[in-house]
Amino acid sequence: MKKISSLLLMALFFAACQNKDVKTTEADSADTTKYPYTFKKQQGWEMNKDSKNGVIALSTIKSFENMDTTAMGKLLADSVWFNLDGYKFKGTKTQFLNQIQGEFAKMSSFKIEMEDMASVINKDKTEEWVSLWYKQVTATKDGKIDTIQLYNDFKIKDGKVQGLSEYVQHPMKM
Numbered sequence: 001m002k003k004i005s006s007l008l009l010m011a012l013f014f015a016a017c018q019n020k021d022v023k024t025t026e027a028d029s030a031d032t033t034k035y036p037y038t039f040k041k042q043q044g045w046e047m048n049k050d051s052k053n054g055v056i057a058l059s060t061i062k063s064f065e066n067m068d069t070t071a072m073g074k075l076l077a078d079s080v081w082f083n084l085d086g087y088k089f090k091g092t093k094t095q096f097l098n099q100i101q102g103e104f105a106k107m108s109s110f111k112i113e114m115e116d117m118a119s120v121i122n123k124d125k126t127e128e129w130v131s132l133w134y135k136q137v138t139a140t141k142d143g144k145i146d147t148i149q150l151y152n153d154f155k156i157k158d159g160k161v162q163g164l165s166e167y168v169q170h171p172m173k174m
Contacts, residue, residue, distance in 0.1 A: 044123035054119045057130035057154040065112045067104040069097045077160035085168040111137040130154045
């Protein structure tokens with residue numbers, strides 16, 4: 001009997017010494033930082049592990065680089081908005097493609113050097129964005145060449161680009 005009790009006691013002691021997975025809740029890991037501003041809504045952004053949105057954003061930029069409105073049209077939602085450097089657009093995909101085709105007619109080439117990408121989704125899965133960082137070299141048909149650094153935020157919904165905010169860093173003029 002003593003042997004059985006000793007074995008049982010040793011088994012309980014051994015089990016008590018084992019590492020257990022500690023369960024945490026969102027409350028345990030909630031941010032308690034005192035920020036100087038209050039946010040209207042905290043989205044709880046996280047990295048999007050699904051690569052499809054990244055492919056959509058990169059393919060949109062590739063269609064721009066190739067001046068291919070047919071390929072671009074397949075990636076855009078029926079209604080789109082664009083906030084670009086000195087240009088704002090809100091309307092139908094067809095209207096936008098007609099306008100961009102007019103701009104492409106002035107260009108001889110675009111060259112994109114992609115630097116980085118981040119795809120995020122909010123915790124309630126209602127908003128998805130892809131951010132791209134890259135350098136763009138443009139050449140116009142009249143021989144002007146320009147190089148700029150760009151940062152783009154693509155809003156993706158149901159596998160289509162709904163909108164794009166673009167931020168441009170022009171080189172300093174000396």
